Amino acid sequence: MSIKRIAAGLVSVMLLVSGIGCTTSTTTTTRSLTMVNSEAEKKNNRAQALNNYVQLGIGYLTKGERSKARFNFRKALEIDERSAPAHSGLALLYQFEKENELAEQHFRKALQYDPEHTMGRNNFAVFLYRLERYEEAHALFTEVVADVNYPRRARAYVSLGLAAERLGRIEEAKQAWDKAITLDSRMTKAHIELAEVYFREGDLPRAKRHLDQHRRLTGPTARALWLAIRVERGFGNKDGEASKALALEELFPYSQEYLEYKEWLQQI
Template identity: 35%
Template sequence: MIKPMLAVGMLSLVLTGCMTTTTGEKPRKTDPNAARDSYIQLGIGYLQEGETERAKAPLSEALKLDPRSSAAHTALALVFQQEGEDTSAEQHFRAALAAEPDSARILNNYGAFLLAQERYNEALQQFEKASRDTLYRERSRVFENLGLTHSRMDNTEAAKASFERALRLNSRQPLALLELAKIEFQQQHYVPAWEYYRRFTQLSGQTASSLWLGVQLARRFEDHNRAASYALQLRRLYPASPEARALKASESS
């Protein structure tokens, strides 16, 4: 990620690059597309650092140079989404799609925004369109998002198929592995649930939800040491979580 001091240095370079210079003969201007891209990279750097206020200025400058820049609109949409300015975020997502309607990257980002808004049918449309781009390098994540959307809509079999598709594209997707473990556990298919969960733990840190699932699976297989270990982590790391309360209730029943 770009450090703040480096980002400030980049800004001065970008501003210099946008100026007209003279060599004693003819005035020479730098490439406005290069200046636009530099502004976008600067804004993304601030966004990655969590400095959303500082990200807005260079991204706005990029849009002055190119009002239809899908990259600048997408970055600003993510800035506003992070700030909770949902109306502005959606405006920029739509502007980005107007400029580049078939971009799987933008469709996936917009779908994730809609999913967070609990606008499931709309999110599903974006993810389904993004999933058709067979050359998109993050396609496995699109199918993960499709799975999450179907899960929220209680379309369990469609969710399962989407998560399985994600793993066929990239077997090292911890979210898909965990969600499949949950589905298999709910369907009382404990052996595949345990296998998905085991693979998940090799790739990711634990959450309250995953630890509680681990406790329940370990108990099913009478792995008392592992169940006790997961329970201890759950109580220590997430003492106020609903999962910790469920654990306490299960131990007193």
């Protein structure tokens, strides 16, 4: 056999071996990519399922179907026991059921697992406020409003103001309500609270301005009409006082405000 034929044979063998190596390498890479893609798909599916269970739970909770809400929140925690939204949802469920200890446990777990879960922090603050734990609620509301990306920040400022007022921090409360209106001028709760504060302080023009804005946004309410009666009395506007009193009597004859108005009449 000539040297040329031997060389040609060696080259053929080398190419064959090289080709086998390339095929094996390509097959291995393809399998690796398939496995990676499969794992990524599983992870995405789990995340989607988790989110779906949480959203279903919230939906059922909103409709008052607590058993179905509980089932979905539990299913979410089976997927991820550290899910802050799922713990927050369960906390709300227990809050509605007056299971305050369980509610607090799940609120705290939600914040432990996700310190940036602002909605859960706000819900926890509301929970504490309703339990008259105003100092703790105030601290949490302060953290909530610090999140400039929180979509309900204006409402959180209203809540912060209420907590501050309960703690006797009136100036802070006024600043919080002003901020709420700056963020969303339709914050009717902020307007009526400011109207009350300014009336107590004797600042009738500001009280009336916020009352008028409140009326434009919501229409008449028993609280606003009762306050408006006293504001009009302060201005000496007898016609305005009479019209507000008539509206209170006709629209809200069984309200606590109407009872207070009748008692007030007997004292003046």
